[in-house]
Amino acid sequence: MKYILLTFLLFALGIVNSQNCSYSFSGEIHDFHDGSSIEGATIYIESLNKYAISDKNGKFIIENLCKGEITASISHIGCETVSIDINLNESVFKIINLEHHIESLDEIKIEGHTGIKKTKTAQETILKTQIIEKYSAGNLGDALKEVSGVSSINTGNTIVKPVINGLHSSRIITLSNNVILQDQEWGIEHAPNVDINTAGTVSLIKGSGALAYGGYALGGVIVLNPNNVTKADSLYGKTILSAQTNGRGTNISSTLTKTYKSGWYINGQGTLKRYGDFKAANYYLTNTGLDSKSFSLNSGFNAFEKGFNIYYSFLNNNIGILSASHIGNIEDLVNAINNKEPLVIEDFRYSIDAPRQDVTHQIAKASFYKRFKGIGKLNLQYDYQNNKRFEYDVRVGDDKNKASIDLTLQTHALSSNIKIDKFDNKVFEIGFNGEYQNNFANPDTGIRRLIPDYDKYSFGAYATSEWTLNENTLFDAALRYDYVNIDSKKFYQKSRWEQRGYDVDFSNIIIDDLGTQLLANPKFQYHNISASTGLTHQFDSKNSILANYSLSNRTPNPSELFSEGLHHSAARIELGDLRIKQEQSNRFSASYNFNSEGLQLNLEGFYNNIHNFIYVQPTGVEQTIRGSFPVWEYQQTNAMLLGADLSLNVDVNEHFQFGNKTSYTKGRDLTQNRDLIDMPSLKTVNTITYNNKGWKNFNAELKSEWVFKQNEYPNNNFETYVATTDSYVLVDISTPPPAYHLLHFSSDITLETSKKTNLNIGLNISNIFNTSYREYLNRLRYFADDLGRNIMVQLKFNY
């Protein structure tokens, strides 16, 4: 038995000893983009301490390798080091592609996040994570106001819509994790349904130059980039907790990310916000609380050659609307305007009653990319969005708790693009997207639909190109075509149908006659062309310029086409028009940038000429049983917007910094030769910042915000009969409120709690002097003052 065992052992040893060590590992190293050979790359097998260097044809060979698994790392200056595992059963020959372009390396990160601009010649600003975290308890609209030239149009202080160079709503595209938000953005009282905490950085692009996203963004594009994902085995997270005096509310936002060296990652994020009634300088703003819940899951795989991402997000906002803004007729509006204080002021409470909005937005997305050697990168994405909007008005009887508006907007989008980056000094991208959207207005509300049921099909295709003319000059040009088809079914009151003259122009679209109501089937098709071209030039290390021209066309939105009825908080009858055509914008912009160690200056200018600009304006007064109401109709005119935005930063010394942001926008109706309504007024923000890294990275900032009175506005005032006083009174809905000045303070320190974790403690005081003021672009300015002082404490754990 022993002998057998021994023989067996010897036999086995014999096998081992006779192991073949004559294998070789050879190959060629190529540049991924253009396939050219790379000379001088190092191929290193650490376990054997063997290496080779590629020759001028990119070839290499390592000989005398034994059978078994080896790991080789291939490195080259300016390239990402590649590591490959090989199981040697025979000699192996491999072609290895190295990623050679520095800038393209950054593009890998785009899957996760980037501090890199999305555009080359557009006026683009990136909000860094630090600023976004500061607004964790607030909203996207407020954070974006950190960018010179961005303001907001508000309904109270929790519904904040960004305004870019005077334009908003349907004229702005908002992307969250590369999904274009479809959330009934046409309504002025509908804020973008995103949680700012889902973003790592936010890119703001002024104008319509970023054609890859769409051709209709006359105002601009807002891109929320998710947090960066690194390729390492790691588990990290962040929790932000804040509590504030105004609204007596708290905010908690937490995110946890697990990443793997292999490229896999998973991230979960959630935010809870709860506020009660906010407070103006001198009184509570009754029924202005907010209850917000959101979470998202983001997972996928990132490698250089391919990757995918799946994403789901859920957001629910229950938003109270100032009680005093619920009015019945024009007389109530006159009362509200003439009263210095809101007509309803109650004690502080957390409960949110009618009028209120309850909006749930869900996004599901799957995307995939693959790089093709010698061509470029292909992206493919499908996303689905569901926007559920309930609006509750003050109602009576059995309908008390019934929503007045109940809309479900569903959108499916499929998009694909390929980026061709194989050339040294030019990059091309072509892409297409298809979209199907369905809006359903639930008739159970018992109130005639504000927005009708419709199906919308759209298709877009674009091509962009970038040409690096020389080291300092880059030129880009892009072209896009969009087709939009809207098929709607809407009930019209017969009297309104005839009054609008639709019985003459649209008699063929009636599909049912119910006596007092008509069912019409408006179908519209639009063909839009958009284009963009621009140039950047770097004069020297400090001075650079960019110039851009963009042409864009925007299809009218459902409210511009179909609105019909009484708008309660505005005490007006709003009428859309089926005859409205696309609007077309020609925007010219130029920027000058100076960047030295102690001084950064950015000056941006633009001129936007808009043909067939769609706007709403008063055209008369109508009598109803509630009293008389002004009628506001959607119309078209030729308009122009002109403006300049300055942003300046000076390092006074090692610790002190001074900053200024000033922006001015002018809007003119060229046909009627008068000012445009709702243009942001001149604003200048000055900041003094103190920073001391030695004192636990202590920061303190004092911020002065001057908002001037808007003197350029159209006079839409009118007189109305007030029965209670038997007199005619002026309804002053036009005069902007006076100028105001606010002072804010913020400071923070960072404590290292362990090697890998830290705690940041922040204190923010806004409106230090509790100044009472009203803002021209707040739709509730007729009813109440804006926010008074707020003291907020914020704790941020990084782990």
Place this chain on the structure above:
Amino acid sequence: MKTLKYLSLLFITSLSLTACSSDNDPEPVNEEELITTVTATFVPQGGGTTITLKSQDLDGDGGNAPVITVSGKFEQNKTYNGTVTFLNESVNPAEDITEEIEEEGDEHQIFYIKTGSLNGFTYSTDANNLDSNGLPIGLQTVFNTTNAASGNLTIILRHEPNKSASGVSNGDITNAGGSTDASVTFSIEVE
């Protein structure tokens, strides 16, 4: 390529799922809370001609203005007992909104505002003219005529007024607040 197939499959499936519902025509909405008709009926004490004031706006916020009718002139030196009703005649059968106002009496109040040489309108002291807190709802009013006079009568229905504010329980609207659900004006004469 497999991923591509799955993605397109997902797209087509979800497309067909949502597309199903959109083929049917939408249902019409007949507004239930709409007030189309305000009628004030004034019955003279001790006999005489009943005067009816009516404002009717069948299309609500639609393109047509309300139709206002006044059945005749008030007589001098009479006491008229007025009753107001609110109807929704856009639905069939017509809905009586007056009942809802009575049920939620504490959240509603009707105000009578006169102009010109007319005498004032006062609230009837009848028990069913009061809400659960003993404050007036105002569906019933009293109008005493003396000499010949003329002017406007405006009848206003306020939702959620502040009934305890100064003067409100006497029918003075100045401090009432709330939101206006109906406001109709009639030109009347006493002769």
